Amino acid sequence: MFLSVFDLFKIGIGPSSSHTMGPMTAAGRFLDELAGNDWPRPAGATVDRVAASLHGSLAYTGIGHGSDRAVVLGFAGQNPSQVDPDEADAIVAGIAAVRRVSPPGHPFYRFDPAIDLVLDKKTPLPGHANGMTFYAYDAGDRLLLKRIYYSVGGGFVVSEEELQRAKARGSITTEGKKVPYPFRNAAEMLAMAARSGLSIAEMKRINEETQMPGEELDAGLDAVWTAMRACIDRGLAQEGIMPGGLKVRRRARQLHDKLQEEWRLNRPNPLLANDWLSIYAMAVNEENAAGGRVVTAPTNGAAGVMPAVMRYWLHFHPEADQTSIRDFLLTAAAVGGIIKSNASISGAEVGCQGEVGSASAMAAAGLCAVMGGTPAQVENAAEIALEHHLGMTCDPVAGLVQVPCIERNALGAVKAVTAASLAIKGDGSHFVPLDAAIETMRQTGRDMSEKYKETSLGGLAVNVVEC
Structure with a gap:
């Protein structure tokens, strides 16, 4: 079993690793997938709007923990280790005003936080208490891509598929890296x-x-x-x-x-x-x-x-x-x-x-x-x-x-x-x-x-x- 010291000690921003850093990281992962060619994009389809919903504990304490703010920052292309805490509020306010995001390496996407970011307290996701769903739509609001992520503590984020594979092998953090002293306990x-x-x-x-x-x-x-x-x-x-x-x-x-x-x-x-x-x-x-x-x-x-x-x-x-x-x-x-x-x-x-x-x-x-x-x-x-x-x-x-x-x-x-x-x-x-x-x-x-x-x-x- 190998979990790096830098996996546990991550430099980021408050107030929560699972509720702030995790959602920001998950939004970034979703953007990375949108920018790639490894997802089943319909022929000729172009992403025009992005959205997200927070579930479970993220929904219940999301406002107090800044989870909504973190998703907005993530959609803006910010990440926990580099975002300037003193600039974060201005970035969020600017996106709310123009109702769109323009992360580096991406075109403009429509995104109105008041509508496109939902704290869903009624629908928990089955994998973990900290669940998130991200969506991408075309100009006609046809769903092009949907991804579920889980923030599993300490800023760690796994996709729905990664979580299932991790549960099958018995640990979210057990990796295939070989080390001289692989102590599991x-x-x-x-x-x-x-x-x-x-x-x-x-x-x-x-x-x-x-x-x-x-x-x-x-x-x-x-x-x-x-x-x-x-x-x-x-x-x-x-x-x-x-x-x-x-x-x-x-x-x-x-x-x-x-x-x-x-x-x-x-x-x-x-x-x-x-x-x-x-x-x-x-x-x-x-x-x-x-x-x-x-x-x-x-x-x-x-x-x-x-x-x-x-x-x-x-x-x-x-x-x-x-x-x-x-x-x-x-x-x-x-x-x-x-x-x-x-x-x-x-x-x-x-x-x-x-x-x-x-x-x-x-x-x-x-x-x-x-x-x-x-x-x-x-x-x-x-x-x-x-x-x-x-x-x-x-x-x-x-x-x-x-x-x-x-x-x-x-x-x-x-x-x-x-x-x-x-x-x-x-x-x-x-x-x-x-x-x-x-x-x-x-x-x-x-x-x-x-x-x-x-x-x-x-x-x-x-x-x-x-x-």
């Missing part, structure tokens, strides 16, 4: 580490270097951390009300200033590390909620956990350096790949245990590794963090990635550091294997009511409004 990962004498980061690096040169891998890892660090810094510099209508105020800068004042006054603070962890995580997720540039880790909704723990590592541990940051990311990616392949990182599929729970497990593993933990201790750290997120629902108020998501990232980061600290003080032996925790998460997500899986139909999303 944590037990295999530990066995391979024991036989080889290598760390988890070293095995992951060797696997990655079968796909790219080492210099390219390091440059990519450094770019991921640079984007994460920049997101923290932007979040710490911003103030005001976040968009969406809840009027939730940004708090990271104010809390940061209070901590700086305590630092200057040399006031004792026994919770100092936890405070910094929380502020770093909140800064990232406030940026995400505002539609800023973030890195999926493994999702946008959980994007603050990993950067917060990594910044904590650099802040409080004098031995931390850039090489250790790379090892942190590689170790975290190894654990994240196992979780995604054997359960899910999608809140719409398994609730927030799959988002913040996975992020906390990944961060705990990465921190334990750079603190000198053995592979067994690293696996233990990931298990502790994941176990204590099991059953967590995804119930965003008003469909916005603000309440409880921002604070939930802060607590996920605190749990990750605690898990790593507990694990490294032991010898790696423990009662519950990581694989058991992952399987428990999968089963719990399967049994969880749909109203607690990113639909805003239950939990805080209902009771806060009623209060």
Whole structure:
């Protein structure tokens, strides 16, 4: 099994990897197919109009998560890694005004978002909770092409056909790429580490270097951390009300200033590390909620956990350096790949245990590794963090990635550091294997009511409004 570190850590924009980045990517894939010659185009037919419908969780929380906006941007030829967050609203407004799109390499297509983009809450698609249908019509409104895509978490998008093939082989992320250490689960990962004498980061690096040169891998890892660090810094510099209508105020800068004042006054603070962890995580997720540039880790909704723990590592541990940051990311990616392949990182599929729970497990593993933990201790750290997120629902108020998501990232980061600290003080032996925790998460997500899986139909999303 091979899932690249850059599949899990994608640079994009907020507020959601599955609900924002996924729909934008899917629209781009549909445009790519329209531009090609591999679809059954009727003789002489020309595409004149495009349209899309969002289903399931995408329909229920699409407005709050910016899914409608993302499709418009995708039809405009934008992609998550390159779109300028500061220009996005102007692009969307311009398309709504002229009711057409002109993506690069394409002619003009008629597209009126008010009519041609439908949030269909009545018709769920069978493959996944995050389903989308794209349409192309000629000038006489004859349907020329229809394609269904699914956003399966963390910005991953698969077509209907790809999803069926993936289910047949047992995993959406299992690919045919051969690598020296093809561990499919944590037990295999530990066995391979024991036989080889290598760390988890070293095995992951060797696997990655079968796909790219080492210099390219390091440059990519450094770019991921640079984007994460920049997101923290932007979040710490911003103030005001976040968009969406809840009027939730940004708090990271104010809390940061209070901590700086305590630092200057040399006031004792026994919770100092936890405070910094929380502020770093909140800064990232406030940026995400505002539609800023973030890195999926493994999702946008959980994007603050990993950067917060990594910044904590650099802040409080004098031995931390850039090489250790790379090892942190590689170790975290190894654990994240196992979780995604054997359960899910999608809140719409398994609730927030799959988002913040996975992020906390990944961060705990990465921190334990750079603190000198053995592979067994690293696996233990990931298990502790994941176990204590099991059953967590995804119930965003008003469909916005603000309440409880921002604070939930802060607590996920605190749990990750605690898990790593507990694990490294032991010898790696423990009662519950990581694989058991992952399987428990999968089963719990399967049994969880749909109203607690990113639909805003239950939990805080209902009771806060009623209060």
